[in-house]
Amino acid sequence: MNSKSLSFRLLVSAGVVLASFFILVAIVLEQGYRESAEQTLRENLKIQVYSLLSAAELTRAGQIKMPKELREPRFSNPGSGLYAWIQPVDADVVWFSPSAIGLNASSAPDMDSGQFVFLLDEQGRYVLHYKVIWENDRGKERKYVFSVAEESLFVAKQVDRFKTALGSWLLAMGLILILIQFLVLRWGLSPLRLIVRDLESIERGEKSLLDGSYVTELRGLAGNLNALISSERAHLERYRNTLADLAHSLKTPLAILRGSIDSLVLDKKTVHDQISRMDEIVEYQLQRAAAKGEKKITGTMDAAMGIDKIIASMKKVHADKPIVFEIKKPDKFKIYCEQGDFYEIAGNLIDNACKWCDKKVKVSILNKNQIKQDGFSFLLQIEDDGPGIPIDHLNDILKRGVRADQNTDGHGIGMAVVNEIIDLLGGQLLGDKSQSLGGMRWRVYLP
Known part of the structure; x- marks a missing residue:
């Protein structure tokens, strides 16, 4: 396709607009999906916190006691990606899940009792902290922070899969829309191609005027072009007629002048009259040829x-x-x-x-x-x-x-x-x- 054509320019413009739109849509959808995945993860971690709370017991000495086996099997597998810690407020960790062996516990922020805090820690893990006040049967209270963490890779993989699927769908839709746009442009610009073909036919002499059935927006243009064509043809015809009339009108005075010169006696009055007559003819023909005629455009x-x-x-x-x-x-x-x-x-x-x-x-x-x-x-x-x-x-x-x-x-x-x-x-x-x-x-x- 010619880079100087109107179809090419419109198609490229539409392609740029579609590409910009799809890029913005991809960014917004990716961000929305990421936030949704993080919210889902937060709810899952909250369930794990409640699971730990239900499994935990507070001894008479005020110490946390956890069962050896938890309901979530991932807590028992080292490096599974799901980790748990329990630590008293202002004290070191008193319990961690087998999956967290060799890992540093996430530091709990300042928080109120009964409050959940969800954040991304310095190790790149999503962590949900929950502060609880526990009272044993002797009425002794202890404050603990239950923390459950999930590797951020879990969310990243979900987002990557979504980005891959989204990119494929957007690319397919973009190609389909560009194809549709191309067809729409060809249909929309077909009246221009029609008028161009008719002008070429006029140039080849196959037509005299633009007589096609044109769309409303091009009828004024076609009318003005027809007026211009008719005007130029009228001018050309008038110039031709003027030259023919001039040549024909000058024949008689020239013949009289030639006869006077060839004769033995030169009649000055005859020469003067014929020169005046020729001047009259030339002046008239030139003025007639100079008339512009109708050109509203x-x-x-x-x-x-x-x-x-x-x-x-x-x-x-x-x-x-x-x-x-x-x-x-x-x-x-x-x-x-x-x-x-x-x-x-x-x-x-x-x-x-x-x-x-x-x-x-x-x-x-x-x-x-x-x-x-x-x-x-x-x-x-x-x-x-x-x-x-x-x-x-x-x-x-x-x-x-x-x-x-x-x-x-x-x-x-x-x-x-x-x-x-x-x-x-x-x-x-x-x-x-x-x-x-x-x-x-x-x-x-x-x-």
Whole structure:
């Protein structure tokens, strides 16, 4: 498995988490089992203490007397691991079991009568001490400490066996869980592999878009990728068409120029007209090719700020004309649009309004709640108090090279570019008469 793959990273992460969990579980269970084993041993030693108490007798002289044979056979076997001692308080041992021959007795701590004390002595043995006050038939009291010890190896062996069994089970469960995790990851990441395969199919030309049945979380990604793919294809197609149109459009002017050069008399006016025509064609094609079109995944721009910048520029360009600008817009208005496209749209429309108006231009921005047109969330409305354009000529001025007034400067391509960019953005351009100013009104709807 590739170490850079997402599946490998998730599987390793899950393995580390499982291993850490099992280690902590093993530590906790081992400690719990050890404490349980020690508690069980303490109870067993307490039973042995009671057994010694039942077997012991106090003589008339106040001495402890023990039988030769005890109920527990391990007390009779030297080195059996179970030992017993009896010693008076503040005195040496007076009795020890045969199993404790040659061993040092465990020192009894300070304790109250009737109290049990369970501890691990300096020889590594678990010892239970019990202090008792014994009174003989003469009423004489003697204080004794009964001590029973068990080698710690007994508990250690139990814990080791438990650790071995626990480790085996945890290892088996860990391997099973890792296998399950691997299968779950393969199932969980299968939608990503599906979308990768579909992208590879698009790259090979077998598909045009991501059309698979994707999980909910990936539908937005698939939609954005489809938008990007469609946008790039539209750009490529537009570039190809632009080059083809440019080549085709230049044929006629070039042919005329060639004919003029080959003729005996060079007509300067013809050359000038054809050069102007070629300049017009090149400018239009370049502007059309530069239109970005719809790309919602590239981000947003502030349309309100863009209008402010355009108005400031128009005041400088038309400084010789006393234009009154009426602006109605919010302080901020974010839209999905390339900045260059927006400036191309709004700049051309406002510039035309400034050229045609008498003295007043009105610019408005409306939001989704103020728009009657369904499917749009932004409306840019530009009005002027000029003569306006006849309704039957509106479609003509959106064509390349057609101007509303042949006496004005320009190549007649501004409105054509505006219309094409709006169309690429999925919007709508409408023109009619302004009800408030009486001149032309242009409305730009964008989704």
